[in-house]
Amino acid sequence: MSAESELLEKIRTLSRPVKIMHICGTHERTISRNGLRDVLPEEIEVLSGPGCPVCVTPKEEIDRAIALAESGIIVTSFGDMMRVPGSSGSLMDARSRGCDVRMVYSIDDAIAIAEKDPESKVVFFAIGFETTTPTNAAAILRKPPENFSLLLTHKLTIPAIEALIDEIEVDAFIAPGHVCTIIGIHPFEQFAEKGFPIIAAGFEADELLLSILMILEQLKAGEYKVENAYPRAVKDEGNVRAQEMMDKVFKVTDSQWRGLGTIPDSGMVMRPEFSQYNASIIYADLIAEKMKNISYENSLSSLCHCADILKGKEKPDNCPLFSKKCTPSNPVGSCMVSQEGMCYNWFRYRGVDSA
Known part of the structure; x- marks a missing residue:
C-alpha cells in the first residue's frame, strides 16, 4: 500500500465535517493535479485562499508598471505577471504595442540587463510573499547599478489570514511551506489560540494528506496548535538571516489586494535610506501623470468571481x-x-x- 493510500485510510477513520483552507498556490496545484479533493471524504472540504501572489496583485499596481513601460523604461517581470490584466490590458499587451517589457526568472536577471545597458532605466516589478522578499532585499543590499530600481508590491501572509478569519467559515489552516521556511511557524500561533489547528505543509501529495490527517487528529483531541509537517525545510524560528535582511530594507505598510481590498499592515515598502532604488518615488510624477484618468470603481468585472x-x-x-x-x-x-x-x-x- 502506498503512503498516500495509508494516509487516506487513516483520514477516513477520523473523517468529520471540516473546512480546511490552504494559503498557497503551489498547494493548490498539487491538490488539483493529484485530484485530492476527489479522493477525500466528501465532508472534508479543502478551500483555496489568497496564496497566489500573481492573483492578488491589484490592477493599480499593474497599471503603474505599464505606465513605466509606456514612458520608455525597461520593465522586467516574471512570466505569469506579464499576462495579468490591468485596467486596459496587461504588460504583455504593452509589449505588443512596442514597449520594452522583458520576462526574467529572477531579480538577478533584471540587474544583469541594467548592467549591460547603463544608459537605460530598468525596473523590476517585484511581487510575491515572504518567500521572494528576502531575495529582493539581498539584491538591494548588494548595491545594484544606479539605473536599476524596484516597483514593489510584496504581500504578507499573516495579515491576510487575519482579514479572512472574520469573513469566511473555516475550521483549520494549512500553512504555506515556502513562506514558513522564511518566517517559521511561530507567527501562526495566534490563530491556534483562537481555535484553529494550523499545519505547515510541504508540497507533495502525501505531505498535504499528512497535514489533513494531523488537523483531524487535533480536532479529535480537542487541541488547537501549530505543527510543523515540513521539518526538512522549515525550522520553527524560520530563516532568521532572511528576516533580518527583509527588515533592514523594507518596512510594513497597508497594502491593497485584488479582490480583498486594503488589508492593514499586509505589504512592504522600501525604507527611506534605500529610496534611490524605489521606482514608486523615482518615477512618482511620471506614474501620476499616466494614471490620472484611470478610474478604479468596480475594477473587477461584475461577472468575474x-x-x-x-x-x-x-x-x-x-x-x-x-x-x-x-x-x-x-x-x-x-x-x-x-x-x-x-x-x-x-x-x-x-x-x-x-x-
Whole structure:
C-alpha cells in the first residue's frame, strides 16, 4: 500500500465535517493535479485562499508598471505577471504595442540587463510573499547599478489570514511551506489560540494528506496548535538571516489586494535610506501623470468571481466566465493566469481543457 493510500485510510477513520483552507498556490496545484479533493471524504472540504501572489496583485499596481513601460523604461517581470490584466490590458499587451517589457526568472536577471545597458532605466516589478522578499532585499543590499530600481508590491501572509478569519467559515489552516521556511511557524500561533489547528505543509501529495490527517487528529483531541509537517525545510524560528535582511530594507505598510481590498499592515515598502532604488518615488510624477484618468470603481468585472474565489467563498466552475470567456489563453480574472491560480488549475486538471 502506498503512503498516500495509508494516509487516506487513516483520514477516513477520523473523517468529520471540516473546512480546511490552504494559503498557497503551489498547494493548490498539487491538490488539483493529484485530484485530492476527489479522493477525500466528501465532508472534508479543502478551500483555496489568497496564496497566489500573481492573483492578488491589484490592477493599480499593474497599471503603474505599464505606465513605466509606456514612458520608455525597461520593465522586467516574471512570466505569469506579464499576462495579468490591468485596467486596459496587461504588460504583455504593452509589449505588443512596442514597449520594452522583458520576462526574467529572477531579480538577478533584471540587474544583469541594467548592467549591460547603463544608459537605460530598468525596473523590476517585484511581487510575491515572504518567500521572494528576502531575495529582493539581498539584491538591494548588494548595491545594484544606479539605473536599476524596484516597483514593489510584496504581500504578507499573516495579515491576510487575519482579514479572512472574520469573513469566511473555516475550521483549520494549512500553512504555506515556502513562506514558513522564511518566517517559521511561530507567527501562526495566534490563530491556534483562537481555535484553529494550523499545519505547515510541504508540497507533495502525501505531505498535504499528512497535514489533513494531523488537523483531524487535533480536532479529535480537542487541541488547537501549530505543527510543523515540513521539518526538512522549515525550522520553527524560520530563516532568521532572511528576516533580518527583509527588515533592514523594507518596512510594513497597508497594502491593497485584488479582490480583498486594503488589508492593514499586509505589504512592504522600501525604507527611506534605500529610496534611490524605489521606482514608486523615482518615477512618482511620471506614474501620476499616466494614471490620472484611470478610474478604479468596480475594477473587477461584475461577472468575474475572482474576489470570492480568492477568499475561499466560491469555486471556479460556479463563475459564469470560467472556461468560456475566461481561459488561460484569454484570462479575464487573475486566478486564470498563473499556474498557482485556482481557476487555472481547475481548468488544467479537471478535464476542462480537453473537453
